[in-house]
Amino acid sequence: MLSSDEQLGLRERKKLRTRQAISDAAVTLFLAAGFDHVSVAEVAEAAEVSRRTLFAYFPTKEDLVLHRFADHEDEPARVVRARPDGQPPLDALHEHLLDRLAHRDANTGLSDDPEVMAFHRLLTDTPSLGARLLEYLDRGVRTLADALAGSGDDLTTRLAAVQVISVQRVLAEDNVRAITGGATADDRYPVAVAAADHAYDLLRAGLAEHLR
Amino acid sequence: MLSSDEQLGLRERKKLRTRQAISDAAVTLFLAAGFDHVSVAEVAEAAEVSRRTLFAYFPTKEDLVLHRFADHEDEPARVVRARPDGQPPLDALHEHLLDRLAHRDANTGLSDDPEVMAFHRLLTDTPSLGARLLEYLDRGVRTLADALAGSGDDLTTRLAAVQVISVQRVLAEDNVRAITGGATADDRYPVAVAAADHAYDLLRAGLAEHLR
DNA sequence: GCGAGAAGTATACCCAGTGCAGTTATCGCC
DNA sequence: GGCGATAACTGCACTGGGTATACTTCTCGC
Structure with a gap:
């Protein structure tokens, strides 16, 4: 090549x-x-x-740092569009997240590469970067909602999109925190998988059973 | 007084x-x-x-405009804390949203007061304000997660918090859009209630049934 | 009414981001 | 290989947000 x-x-x-x-x-x-x-x-x-x-x-x-995220901003949307016929969107997104975790993808927060960690510290320590990151994520919500159009009515797909992106962000933040706190990516991996599974369970089956 | x-x-x-x-x-x-x-x-x-x-x-x-939102940033958290014994948090939040809609509260987007509309137009037309609004909402997520602590395990409450805030934002944006598009608040009201009910149904019972 | 301390001001400064006019380099074509 | 067209780059001057400092003015408690 x-x-x-x-x-x-x-x-x-x-x-x-x-x-x-x-x-x-x-x-x-x-x-x-x-x-x-x-x-x-x-x-x-x-x-x-x-x-x-x-x-x-x-x-x-800010874009000097965050342009890296722009490349991933439509990743969830691509995953949904590329899913096999008949597979529910949430299953495709869930599967893809597990795959990214297995590969210790920096975007999942599950990487203990020193450079990646330093990068994440930069993000969490700098408010203006955090703010701009939220904007990137928000654009991701819109692209995902577009990709979901056809899988449900308009309001439902928009709600689903914002929930998926928000949830992935919380999961990634948790992973970053664990690894910043001293864990290795391999230590954290099973927890991260369990957290991802739990989060997608909640998305699929709702919060009612788990929140009283 | x-x-x-x-x-x-x-x-x-x-x-x-x-x-x-x-x-x-x-x-x-x-x-x-x-x-x-x-x-x-x-x-x-x-x-x-x-x-x-x-x-x-x-x-x-930006704070010259957005300090108004700071007052409401912990509103969901207060609602959860003040709920009657035994009421599930989602029910309290749902009920409170319906109440705010009935009062045409500016924060729900369901107000056709000219001043409120102009204010919303300012927000949607100015990227830097939109960005900072996301930060305010993010602080709201953290306060809500704190208020939910005890209603479920830590991860679940944080996921629930981010989902609730995100969903409310989508609902409010839809209302603003409808009213900007020419509807009166009274026109929109039944739709807004139905949308809120649907959104809380999704939060409680999950997306699986509505997203294929 | 007096001393302490808070609120407010003027001035000068740093830095991100932009408009513009001029220079330098690459491209496509003969 | 040379030549215009055009894209990339540069220097400079400017706007505007935000801050440090040193000074003045006001309110408070006694």
Whole structure:
């Protein structure tokens, strides 16, 4: 398989490299000194571009960090669309989450890779990043609701979408917390699976039985 | 009953009046010209205080608008805590929502008061306000989860909290949209009640039956 | 009415983000 | 290989949110 660069022109390849250089410089500096203690001017200097060019690639300082999530923002929607005929959407989403947990995917919070952990600490320690993360998740809700259209009436699909995304976020936060607290990903894995199963049970069968 | 000012000293009364003057000036100007086209300097001038004083009352420009929501951020938590002995938390929240709808409470989105509508338009038209609103809601999730502690295990209560808040937000957005689209609050009322009932049915009994 | 301390102000500053005008590099084509 | 078109990049100046500091003015309790 060819490297994805190969078929692009020089101009496009340079753009990709510049984008990567800016993002890398940003994350490195932010992890070292904290998001709020690094100015975009310093990031630009480290990446050897002008401040103006930096903003051509990333519309805000927060996006220097969070553009990684943009790639995953429509993942639940894709999972639902790609599910086998006849499989209920919740089953597809549940199955996919278990798969991501098994792969220790960073998005599930179940990774003890030091770089991933530092990244998560950056997110939890920086309010402006947390706020913007909520926006990304909210866009994910809308794409998921679109993908669910046809599986139920409009209101139901929108409610389902917001519940699924919210629940996945809580699960991921719990995993991050456990691992920040010293557990390894392997320690946490069975708990994370049990939590995911429980959460999807609640989504499917409701809260009534478990909340008095 | 005494007006709440009466028992306060002059200093405290002045502070309240100043705070109100700033907030009023802000909302008036924002509604007239749009959030992004009014600077905090203009708000300060209209309220006859210095820019520095404005920031002593409201930590950010967004809070000039959204401090109103801060008062309601722990409302679901209060409802749960104040519920009669033996009533399931979801029933209390459901009942309270129906009550708020019946009163055309602005927070439910079911108000066609022109000022409330303009306020909602401000929220939906201004991304930075929408983002910060999500933060307020997120704090509401945490307070609700605390209030639910004891009604179920920790994970379940946190999942329940995030689902309840998310669902209420979707319901409110739908009401706002309907009314922005030309319906009166009275037109919308039966639909809003049905939607609320349906949403709480889903929370109680799960999505499985309604999502294929 | 007096001293303590809170509220408010003026000024100067930092930094994120934008508009603009000019330079440099790549591209497609001859 | 050279040449215009055009995209990427740069420097600079500006707006506007938010903060630090040092100073003045007001309210409170005695």
